[in-house]
Amino acid sequence: MLPDNAQKLPKSVKIVWLIHTSIAFVLILAVGLVINSFFLNHWQNILATIIQVIFVLVLLCLLAYALLIPYYYRFHQYVINPHSVSIYKGFFWRQSQTIPLNRIQNVDTVQGPILNIFKLQKLSIVTAANAFTINAIDEKTALQLRDQLIQAARQAREVDTDD
Template sequence: MVQLSKRISERAVSVWRIHAFIRLAIFFLGYSLISFFLWRFGDLKWLVLLLAVLYLIHFSLSVVFWPRWRWQRWRYDIREKEMEVECGVWTRRRTLIPMSRVQHVDFRQGPLLKKYQLASVVIFTAATVHEIPALDEQEAEQLCHIISTFAKVDDRDV
């Protein structure tokens, strides 16, 4: 029985940090606008300072800690009859996907993933979509081929 059990690429941490930084930079624009009006036209200077502290906490969790925690908990396991995907920081989620349910597999790579030579594998079933993010490009291509091969083998067995 062929079996692959792996973690995603550690470069995922960098990609997720950049993504969080961009998202929080946009959020910062809204925060700045609200803070300006509270500071200028209201007597709520304490609220502006409280929001600043909360923003810094959110920033440090989202950019510094969360990507590393997320990477440490990502696992996937590909077997001939099923695949297992495990993720989650606060609550762990383990999903078992029978190969007989796989309809097709996609290779996805946005500009940020491309810069870091990473790609995601997206597995479509009749019920939902599952993603294995931030794999090395070659590994993602190989995984797409393996999953599609195993899914075809299961179709012939049914």
């Protein structure tokens, strides 16, 4: 499914994903502990047990996701062709998205605080119907891709309107 010329994301994206997962883990654990202490002090019933089981399951899912980050990284790639951009992602349910260059309306880069620390940016490609993202690529490549895609989209539109 993945073409040979597909570009991989920088390896530092694995650390970014791990940081995001760790933050979510800590926040959910804190909320779970607060809710658990409320239920243990006020209610002793099946509802408290169900909520505890749900929080444990969510935490286990986050832990499993963190352990699968290296595997997930292998399948998150992109390809820029003369006529389209293809984005491949997913590890259990693999997904490929192809965006024709003549349909691109806008290309944005986004950089949050964690991405900034690792000098990465998220590239967002917007069409009339959808927005597609390449999760994290280094700043220099993101700016080059943004300019390349904008120029290619302009040229594709000019070719389409010359007919």
